[in-house]
Amino acid sequence: MSWIKVVGMGPGEHEMMTEQALAALDEADVIIGYTVYLELLGERFSGKELLSTPMKQEVERCRMCLEKASSGRKTAMICSGDAGIYGMASLMIELAEEYGMTDQIEIIPGITAASSGAAVLGAPLNHDFCVISLSDLLTPWELIEKRLRAAAEGDFAIAIYNPSSRKRHDYLQKACDILLETVSPDRACGYVRNIGREGTEHTVCSLAELRDTSVDMFTTVFIGNSKSRIIGDRLVTPRGYII
Amino acid sequence: MSWIKVVGMGPGEHEMMTEQALAALDEADVIIGYTVYLELLGERFSGKELLSTPMKQEVERCRMCLEKASSGRKTAMICSGDAGIYGMASLMIELAEEYGMTDQIEIIPGITAASSGAAVLGAPLNHDFCVISLSDLLTPWELIEKRLRAAAEGDFAIAIYNPSSRKRHDYLQKACDILLETVSPDRACGYVRNIGREGTEHTVCSLAELRDTSVDMFTTVFIGNSKSRIIGDRLVTPRGYII
Numbered sequence: 317m318s319w320i321k322v323v324g325m326g327p328g329e330h331e332m333m334t335e336q337a338l339a340a341l342d343e344a345d346v347i348i349g350y351t352v353y354l355e356l357l358g359e360r361f362s363g364k365e366l367l368s369t370p371m372k373q374e375v376e377r378c379r380m381c382l383e384k385a386s387s388g389r390k391t392a393m394i395c396s397g398d399a400g401i402y403g404m405a406s407l408m409i410e411l412a413e414e415y416g417m418t419d420q421i422e423i424i425p426g427i428t429a430a431s432s433g434a435a436v437l438g439a440p441l442n443h444d445f446c447v448i449s450l451s452d453l454l455t456p457w458e459l460i461e462k463r464l465r466a467a468a469e470g471d472f473a474i475a476i477y478n479p480s481s482r483k484r485h486d487y488l489q490k491a492c493d494i495l496l497e498t499v500s501p502d503r504a505c506g507y508v509r510n511i512g513r514e515g516t517e518h519t520v521c522s523l524a525e526l527r528d529t530s531v532d533m534f535t536t537v538f539i540g541n542s543k544s545r546i547i548g549d550r551l552v553t554p555r556g557y558i559i
Numbered sequence: 560m561s562w563i564k565v566v567g568m569g570p571g572e573h574e575m576m577t578e579q580a581l582a583a584l585d586e587a588d589v590i591i592g593y594t595v596y597l598e599l600l601g602e603r604f605s606g607k608e609l610l611s612t613p614m615k616q617e618v619e620r621c622r623m624c625l626e627k628a629s630s631g632r633k634t635a636m637i638c639s640g641d642a643g644i645y646g647m648a649s650l651m652i653e654l655a656e657e658y659g660m661t662d663q664i665e666i667i668p669g670i671t672a673a674s675s676g677a678a679v680l681g682a683p684l685n686h687d688f689c690v691i692s693l694s695d696l697l698t699p700w701e702l703i704e705k706r707l708r709a710a711a712e713g714d715f716a717i718a719i720y721n722p723s724s725r726k727r728h729d730y731l732q733k734a735c736d737i738l739l740e741t742v743s744p745d746r747a748c749g750y751v752r753n754i755g756r757e758g759t760e761h762t763v764c765s766l767a768e769l770r771d772t773s774v775d776m777f778t779t780v781f782i783g784n785s786k787s788r789i790i791g792d793r794l795v796t797p798r799g800y801i802i
Contacts, residue, residue, distance in 0.1 A: 324674070331579040334569070334670065338578070375800055400677040406685035406795045410802055418791040423678035425670050427577060431567070434643040435666035442649035443698070444706050446689045446715060454799030455686070463687050463713040470709025471702070472689060548661040552649045556697030557618055559653055 317420055319344075320385040321392045322408050324399035324426020327512025328356045332432065337424050341392055348381045349394035357394070365389075378404060378411050386415060398428035402449055402477060430475040433508040433536040436518045438550025440506060440538040441473050445553075450487045451478035464494045473544060473553045476537040479507075485530070488537065492527035495539065499523060504540040506551040507531055520546045560663055562587075563628035564635045565651050567642035567669020570755025571599045575675065580667050584635055591624045592637035600637070608632075621647060621654050629658060641671035645692055645720060673718040676751040676779040679761045681793030683749060683781040684716050688796075693730045694721035707737045716787060716796045719780040722750075728773070731780065735770035738782065742766060747783040749794040750774055763789045 321340045326332035341347060346365040347354065354366050367384075369377040378393065385391040395403035405423045412418045434441045446467040450460060467474050479488040495503075501524035508518045509532070521529065523539065531537065544553040564583045569575035584590060589608040590597065597609050610627075612620040621636065628634040638646035648666045655661045677684045689710040693703060710717050722731040738746075744767035751761045752775070764772065766782065774780065787796040 326577065331582065332577050332668075334575050334577055335581070336574040339574070375802055398674045398677075400674065400682045400685055401688075402685065402798065403682075405678070405682035406797050407800050407802070409681050409790055409793055409795050410797060410800075413790055418793060423682065425575075425674040425678040427668050427670065428674060431641045431643065431668040431671060431674075434641075435648070435668040438652050439643045439646075439648035439666065441690075442643055442645065444689065444691045444703075445644075446687070446710075446713075447684075448687045459714070460687075463715060466709045466713025466715070467689075469712065470689075470706040472706060472709070547652055547656055550652055550661060552652050554649050554653060555645065557650050559618055559650070 318385040318417060319390040320381065320417070320420055321422045321424055322399040322403070322405050323392050323394050323424045324397060324403060325353060325356070325394050326397060326427035327429065327432045328396070329512055330360070332427055332512045334426065337426055340424050343390060344392035345390045346384050347392050347394060348377060353394050353396055374404065374407060378407050381408065382411060382415050382417060398426045399423050400425060401428040401447065429477060429511055429536040432511045433475065434538065436508045436511060436516060437506045437538055438547070438552045440540055440544065440551040440553050441475060442553045442555050443473060443541060445473040445475060447475045447477065449477040450484065450491055461494055464491055468495050468498045471541050473541045474539040476539065478533065479531050479535055479537045481533045488531055489527055492523060495523060496527065504544040504546045504551055505538060507535050507537045509535045511536060520549055520551050561628040561660060562633040563624065563660070563663055564665045564667055565642040565646070565648050566635050566637050566667045567640060567646060568596060568599070568637050569640065569670040570672065570675045571639070572755055573603070575670055575755045577669065580669060583667050586633060587635035588632045589627050589634045590637060591620060591634065596637050596639055617647065617650060621650050624651065625654060625658050625660060641669045642666050643668060644671045644690065672720060672754055672779040675754045676718065677781065679751045679754060679759060680749045680781055681790070681795045683783055683787065683794040683796050684718060685796045685798050686716060686784060688716040688718060690718045690720065692720040693727065693734055704737055707734055711738050711741045714784050716784045717782040719782070721776065722774050722778055722780045724776045731774055732770055735766060738766060739770065747787040747789045747794055748781060750778050750780045752778045754779060763792055763794050
């Protein structure tokens with residue numbers, strides 16, 4: 317049996333990792349991940365063999381992990397947030413099939429931005445919700461549009477990941493325009509920047525205001541459902557208790 | 560300023576809590592929560608003032624928390640999973656408005672069953688997904704049906720919370736029948752029982768098989784999207800990398 321773990325490290329700081337995740341990284345001989353995440357690990361893991369590949373070489377990074385583990389090294393792949401939410405868990409299991417190692421991959425969950433961002437904003441996801449990424453690198457934009465329309469149709473609260481990038485600076489605006497086809501412009505919304513890192517900032521606003529806001533790639537956006545409201549500087553989606 | 564934190568404790572065991580959550584409970588004078596969760600805390604916090612109210616008295620429990628904090632005691636409200644996903648975060652902020660304390664409530668996120676259950680199953684939520692609770696205690700069943708239809712329409716992966724209870728033994732079956740209106744009976748699915756506690760069990764199956772399965776209230780159910788597949792005993796929703 318190989319020792320191979322895919323570890324969700326949460327938003328970044330150690331205190332937002334689970335004890336299970338920290339223990340896995342303590343035990344690992346090799347830690348593999350995107351360079352920025354390796355840097356977030358800091359001093360505590362500086363004695364390990366730390367390996368990376370450039371961005372967009374996720375397949376190569378996962379193969380590197382499987383090869384290292386096959387050679388007998390305890391190998392951990394780190395992902396920001398949760399390993400299984402836009403993380404490397406699925407690709408690792410898919411590739412492990414080639415190596416006959418699917419049953420040897422252990423997934424260790426982490427706090428995803430839907431949870432950590434919601435905590436900063438208040439409680440925007442405290443009822444049924446959707447998580448949608450606006451990145452069309454791996455997903456056709458038409459499917460993203462379809463999901464935005466379905467989320468609005470179902471009156472879900474929504475967490476939006478990857479709302480922007482250098483090449484996709486107007487995607488949040490496009491997404492808001494799709495929601496505005498059926499959702500009121502005064503729908504309660506909010507967004508959080510730099511979750512769990514230095515300089516965390518949060519803002520509450522209406523959907524109409526969000527449409528005209530520029531956010532960067534370090535931002536997670538939250539759209540309330542029809543019952544959500546802004547209380548002070550918090551965004552709250554009620555669970556339904558009569559108070 | 561009062562000291563008042565709403566803490567997500569994850570599925571149960573300490574090792575699945577974040578360091579931030581454990582530190583908050585270590586610092587608290589008073590810990591309030593549903594009795595079962597207080598018991599899960601164990602020895603480490605037995606020196607604290609531990610308070611509870613019976614089930615369904617969530618409003619009273621939150622008021623108790625706000626009163627204790629107002630009286631100057633460092634008070635933590637615990638929730639299973641994430642504080643802001645079907646947890647007490649929203650109700651606490653709503654009630655805190657009456658006390659002029661909305662800006663004093665700190666929410667500490669935890670690992671929700673969507674993440675912890677997904678990790679056991681493999682990677683069922685590794686693309687856009689919805690979280691839907693089948694509990695109609697606080698939500699009209701018609702709205703739950705509408706959301707299930709919207710989730711299927713949007714080809715989301717789905718995590719289903721509260722799939723069953725003594726009074727709602729056929730709700731998962733009803734939910735599957737709604738999905739089966741548009742989704743293929745061989746859609747890849749799975750479920751996990753007793754996540755993060757002793758006797759964790761997971762099963763993969765088709766949607767047709769899931770429809771005829773009885774699950775209990777300690778189970779979280781996962782429905783794949785149209786690209787999901789079963790690999791060995793894991794349920795995997797690909798992110799879209801070409802391999």
